[in-house]
Amino acid sequence: MVKLVLLHKADSIYEDEPDVVYDFPRSYLKAVEAAVGDWIVYYEPVKAGPRGYFAVAKIDRVIPKPGVEGRFLAMIAPGSFLPFDREVPRLMQGRPMEAALTEPDGSPKKGGAVQLAVRRLPEADFARIVNRGLPQELEQIEATRYDPQPAELAEGTQTFERPVLERLTRRPYRDVAFRRKVREAYGHRCAMSGLMLRNGGGRPEVQAAHIRPVESQGSDSVRNGLALSGTLHWMFDRGLVSVADDCETILVSHNKVPGDVVGRLLAPDGKLVLPEDPRNAPNPENLRWHRENVFGRGMPDGPTPWGGAG
Known part of the structure; x- marks a missing residue:
């Protein structure tokens, strides 16, 4: 299994519903099939809008798209889709969030992998993007949003560190x-x-x-x-x-x-x-x-x- 970035554009010819299904052409079939059972990150390209990386989900299975030759559907595992609390930009301090899109000097690559609608995502990149989009301390952020010291959080309480995947399923x-x-x-x-x-x-x-x-x-x-x-x-x-x-x-x-x-x-x-x-x-x-x-x-x-x- 591998993790992926899936490009999504709301006005695309591909009929995506990010929490249900991802529509894609045959050229990406092998890559998407390799990700069945694993997590993906959705990405909105710059020309389509400002969101950048905006959600995670898990691929359950891949099927041919009924009635459309050369198209396939990645079915999203029920209960896995989760939008980011804060959308993650493609660049942080001028450096891409994905290693595959980064030149040796840290600058963004142009063309090539940047144009792919389906990209492999190393574990470290996945964790870095998810940690920015869905912060470890989100529950504490919400609990203290209107009450700096709610009763349920004792003074000096530290957020319990949970692995990314445990957090996504909790x-x-x-x-x-x-x-x-x-x-x-x-x-x-x-x-x-x-x-x-x-x-x-x-x-x-x-x-x-x-x-x-x-x-x-x-x-x-x-x-x-x-x-x-x-x-x-x-x-x-x-x-x-x-x-x-x-x-x-x-x-x-x-x-x-x-x-x-x-x-x-x-x-x-x-x-x-x-x-x-x-x-x-x-x-x-x-x-x-x-x-x-x-x-x-x-x-x-x-x-x-x-x-x-x-």
């Missing part, structure tokens, strides 16, 4: 990374109410909801997330609200949710507040999955956030 770390990216994408505003609420310390009250849960093979992509208030997150997970196939109209299970509750909780126009960057908009397939598998499935037992039993 659920608490992934939850923090997902929450930060989703809330940032929506400007810390609830996608269904349109409200941006903060507590007395400035901490945003909005939560990050998975549209398709991780346990149902949902990913940690921002496109599988919605920023929601605590009550709407509860309602969304229990199928009381969803989003229509136009990807913006909020659906409500009216026989289970009182009308006055709808009026208090949802934006007046009944539309989803979408991220400013369209690349972060909810994936229509994830929304379809929620409508078909969660929405309207039944009222949960017990008390509801608006009072009374379900």
